[in-house]
Amino acid sequence: MLTSNLEKIERFAAKVWRIHSKEDPINQLSFNEYDYLKVIQLAPEPIRLTDLAVEMEVTKPSATNMVQRLERKGLVQRKMCTEDSRAKRIELTEKAIIGLQEESHVYGIMSKGLEKKLSREELEQLNLLLTKALK
Structure with missing residues (x-):
């Protein structure tokens, strides 16, 4: 039953995305x-390539290739690391920030859809359970 419900959540999310998302660079990503953009976005400061590779659980060359791909798409940029002149830090470009903001809006629409179907107590319970399960 859980597997079936997770599939239904995915279909619900896909439907909301099709209806409410605009044509933007985030929609065209694998x-x-x-996932790389989200890790970079959630980092408290521009992230070092080594730390990005660790967070993504990939090799450093794999992370380098992905960062180069995202750079070509204009979604990330590298800047010098003040602590280590050999290292670079990766940060989102304005283009990526705007695209990810649009994505947050779509998740807000999904949340409102759930709010219409569940009581306040059920929503609180769902949120508690999701928080626990996703730690």
């Missing part, structure tokens, strides 16, 4: 590219 899941892997998107």
